[in-house]
Amino acid sequence: MSWFTWFASSPTSVPASLAASQPHAHHAVSLGVTLFFLVLLILMILSLALEEKLHAKKSVIVGVFAVVSLLLADIFGLLPLSQAGRFFVENPLHEKIEMPVYIPAIDWGVVAIILGSSVFVDVTSRSGLFSWIAIKLTKASNGDPKKLLTYYGVMTVLFSAVLNNVTAMIIVGSLTVVSLEKLERREKLLGFLLIEGLLTNIGGLLTLISSVPNIIVGNAAKISFAKFFIVACPYVAVATALTIWMGAKLFKIEGLTNEKEMAAANEKVQSFDENDGIESNGFFWFATTMTGLFVGTLATASFLPYIKDLGMGYVALGFALIMLIRYKSEADKFYQAVDWDLLAFFAGLFVVIHVMEHAQVLALIGKGLSVIVKLGPTLGSGLVLISASAFSSVTDNIPLAAMLAKILGNMNTPSSSGLWWSVIFGANLGGNLTPIGSASTLVAVTIIHKHGLKLSFGEFVVKALPFALLQIALATVYVLLFLR
Amino acid sequence: MSKLDQFESVFKAASKERFHYSPQELHSILVVTDLPEHEAKLYTDRIRDYLPLDGENITWATLTGEEFDDIGGLFEGIEKYRPDLICTYRNLKSQGWQWPYSLGEYLDVLTQATTTPVLVYPHPEKKEALEKLGQLKNVMAVTDHLAGDDRLVNFAISVTPKDGTLYLSHIEDKRTFDRYIEVIGKIPALDTDVAKTTITQQLLKEPRDYIQSCRDVLAQHESSPKIEEVVQMGTHLDEYKRLIEEHQINLLVLNTKDADQLAMHGLAYPLAVELKDIPMLML
Numbered sequence: 139m140s141w142f143t144w145f146a147s148s149p150t151s152v153p154a155s156l157a158a159s160q161p162h163a164h165h166a167v168s169l170g171v172t173l174f175f176l177v178l179l180i181l182m183i184l185s186l187a188l189e190e191k192l193h194a195k196k197s198v199i200v201g202v203f204a205v206v207s208l209l210l211a212d213i214f215g216l217l218p219l220s221q222a223g224r225f226f227v228e229n230p231l232h233e234k235i236e237m238p239v240y241i242p243a244i245d246w247g248v249v250a251i252i253l254g255s256s257v258f259v260d261v262t263s264r265s266g267l268f269s270w271i272a273i274k275l276t277k278a279s280n281g282d283p284k285k286l287l288t289y290y291g292v293m294t295v296l297f298s299a300v301l302n303n304v305t306a307m308i309i310v311g312s313l314t315v316v317s318l319e320k321l322e323r324r325e326k327l328l329g330f331l332l333i334e335g336l337l338t339n340i341g342g343l344l345t346l347i348s349s350v351p352n353i354i355v356g357n358a359a360k361i362s363f364a365k366f367f368i369v370a371c372p373y374v375a376v377a378t379a380l381t382i383w384m385g386a387k388l389f390k391i392e393g394l395t396n397e398k399e400m401a402a403a404n405e406k407v408q409s410f411d412e413n414d415g416i417e418s419n420g421f422f423w424f425a426t427t428m429t430g431l432f433v434g435t436l437a438t439a440s441f442l443p444y445i446k447d448l449g450m451g452y453v454a455l456g457f458a459l460i461m462l463i464r465y466k467s468e469a470d471k472f473y474q475a476v477d478w479d480l481l482a483f484f485a486g487l488f489v490v491i492h493v494m495e496h497a498q499v500l501a502l503i504g505k506g507l508s509v510i511v512k513l514g515p516t517l518g519s520g521l522v523l524i525s526a527s528a529f530s531s532v533t534d535n536i537p538l539a540a541m542l543a544k545i546l547g548n549m550n551t552p553s554s555s556g557l558w559w560s561v562i563f564g565a566n567l568g569g570n571l572t573p574i575g576s577a578s579t580l581v582a583v584t585i586i587h588k589h590g591l592k593l594s595f596g597e598f599v600v601k602a603l604p605f606a607l608l609q610i611a612l613a614t615v616y617v618l619l620f621l622r
Numbered sequence: 623m624s625k626l627d628q629f630e631s632v633f634k635a636a637s638k639e640r641f642h643y644s645p646q647e648l649h650s651i652l653v654v655t656d657l658p659e660h661e662a663k664l665y666t667d668r669i670r671d672y673l674p675l676d677g678e679n680i681t682w683a684t685l686t687g688e689e690f691d692d693i694g695g696l697f698e699g700i701e702k703y704r705p706d707l708i709c710t711y712r713n714l715k716s717q718g719w720q721w722p723y724s725l726g727e728y729l730d731v732l733t734q735a736t737t738t739p740v741l742v743y744p745h746p747e748k749k750e751a752l753e754k755l756g757q758l759k760n761v762m763a764v765t766d767h768l769a770g771d772d773r774l775v776n777f778a779i780s781v782t783p784k785d786g787t788l789y790l791s792h793i794e795d796k797r798t799f800d801r802y803i804e805v806i807g808k809i810p811a812l813d814t815d816v817a818k819t820t821i822t823q824q825l826l827k828e829p830r831d832y833i834q835s836c837r838d839v840l841a842q843h844e845s846s847p848k849i850e851e852v853v854q855m856g857t858h859l860d861e862y863k864r865l866i867e868e869h870q871i872n873l874l875v876l877n878t879k880d881a882d883q884l885a886m887h888g889l890a891y892p893l894a895v896e897l898k899d900i901p902m903l904m905l
Contacts, residue, residue, distance in 0.1 A: 266632075269629070269632045269633065269636065272633075273633070273636055305625070308625050308626045308629050309629050311626070312626055312629040312630040312632075312633055313629070313633045315630065316630065316633040316634055316637055317633075317637075320637055405640075408640075409637060409638050409639070409640045410633075410636050410637055410638070411636050411638050411831075412636065414632075414635055414636040414638070415632045415635070415636060475625075581626070584626070585626065588626075
């Protein structure tokens with residue numbers, strides 16, 4: 139909403155600046171109404187947590203709550219509409235545009251980043267670049283299980299950082315299945331997939347675009363891509379190393395010592411052909427260059443002339459379109475592959491949060507949060523991180539991130555505050571506590587089940603808990619020591 | 623989870639069968655005939671002229687018609703020599719050679735009950751076919767599943783003269799393929815054209831990649847035969863008749879054993895019954 143500010147009264151009666159700085163000034167909401175909407179919010183979160191049981195997609199769940207809460211908000215007179223029931227936005231040139239009240243509720247910058255990155259990654263993967271890297275690393279391991287775990291672990295983190303957690307898990311997970319079957323080490327599959335699933339959420343911390351919570355909180359806190367990377371990198375490096383080391387110990391993934399076994403394993407992995415998925419060498423190198431440029435542009439987007447005005451969403455969409463030129467006649471196939479469920483979920487969620495803001499629900503939660511924050515930079519930040527982790531372990535971390543980002547924004551929390559990082563670390567790492575805590579761990583469990591291995595909810599928690607506790611403890615120490 | 627399947631497919635396709643060179647050493651060859659001793663010797667001489675394996679290290683022996691009366695007797699005779707290769711012909715001790723419908727009980731059992739490869743020649747009564755044998759030059763390995771079949775290729779290399787040509791063939795049965803495509807054409811969820819194109823490409827790509835691997839490996843060994851690729855869709859019998867003619871093939875090498883059944887491998891039997899004028903090495 140950097141361009142447009144919205145206002146509640148007639149198109150000419152309220153200055154845009156006032157509306158922007160005091161969005162709730164005109165609302166007088168009773169506690170009863172606020173509590174009523176709080177119950178709605180809790181119901182939505184519970185429904186998201188029970189997504190699998192309900193057999194419903196997130197977008198549908200949140201969409202229903204968005205439609206219902208908008209209607210109720212209008213009935214209760216909570217929406218910032220004019221007396222004629224109209225809604226306008228005004229840009230810095232004082233041009234006024236009428237539009238539906240729920241449109242500016244959505245953070246279109248974030249939608250653009252997700253949409254653009256998704257298409258970019260999808261087209262780039264057609265070049266064979268990611269499978270080429272994955273197979274090269276497999277061959278470099280010479281088929282040694284311990285080296286393979288290390289390489290796949292690092293690859294999971296890097297792919298999660300550059301792509302997204304789910305795509306990273308799909309690429310590394312599917313290669314793990316194929317290579318371990320080739321190496322006749324299927325008994326190690328569960329350990330490999332579980333560790334990779336846990337590492338996607340570590341990799342998801344590395345850059346501003348690595349996960350949706352990062353994008354939401356980073357945008358709200360105005361943290362640049364480069365700053366995000368510099369802050370997150372040390373933690374990601376240490377957490378990755380510890381997770382791989384611990385995984386190798388707990389799942390007894392050991393290196394080969396017998397020369398005959400080493401030679402046989404090497405022979406098997408060398409039969410992978412990294413060039414098999416490359417349809418065109420020209421496009422492969424083009425995609426490689428564009429990926430480097432994409433990451434480079436995102437990293438410098440906050441200070442590149444003009445680009446800094448247009449934002450990262452513009453960069454993502456721009457690069458996606460450049461890549462689509464290669465497949466211009468079949469671009470529609472890539473549009474079909476976009477995760478519309480995520481985008482619709484995201485749009486619906488922001489509408490719900492918008493309503494909750496006007497129903498003073500966020501202010502109420504903010505009061506509770508301010509009690510924790512007032513405990514001081516040490517205890518406060520630590521508690522925010524731990525409670526955010528606990529919350530994201532049972533439901534989607536996106537609503538949590540969106541809600542907390544909004545609340546911290548409303549509390550005028552400075553960009554340098556460790557509280558933003560507590561939310562980022564908590565929202566990402568909480569996903570490692572349960573199999574439903576994040577989409578990528580859910581993918582890992584799906585691959586595990588697809589290949590006939592048994593892993594119940596409880597068994598996942600038991601196996602993942604030592605890793606998750608270590609990662610959360612490490613993050614807490616990191617935030618408290620270096621980021622408060 | 624379509625993306626998961628997509629990437630699993632990418633990696634499975636990248637995992638290729640590689641050829642492992644392990645030439646078969648043939649030190650002792652046993653010729654099994656139902657002929658009297660003198661004729662058996664002549665027949666053996668004809669075979670020796672054809673097969674370019676002669677040398678100091680090879681021992682030739684002949685089992686004549688007088689040395690066995692039934693299949694048990696034949697096995698006893700073979701056990702005595704323990705050969706690396708058995709040379710024989712169809713319809714031993716039978717008049718069945720006059721009718722083109724069977725291989726005869728001896729050959730049926732021999733190909734399935736022993737692990738020793740059997741080189742089947744035209745029947746001694748088929749004089750014209752024997753005269754046309756000439757000397758072995760062009761060999762064709764015959765299969766509908768070439769990728770990974772190191773044993774077949776190694777045997778084929780072992781019998782191909784160094785100055786000869788080895789045709790590695792893989793023919794996908796077009797009738798079966800068309801039947802599947804016809805069924806796919808009735809399933810709305812599957813794009814028929816995409817299925818037809820991509821399945822054809824993948825079916826033919828695997829043997830081609832394997833043949834390339836054979837070439838790469840053989841390039842590291844001196845005096846290897848020239849390798850030619852024959853990978854296509856078609857009707858087995860018709861295609862092989864055409865290919866034999868077109869490339870002047872004078873030996874087919876094929877698998878006859880099938881782990882799932884006692885009967886001869888599905889592709890081998892009709893070829894062995896119908897292509898009686900060309901020698902076949904049956905593994």
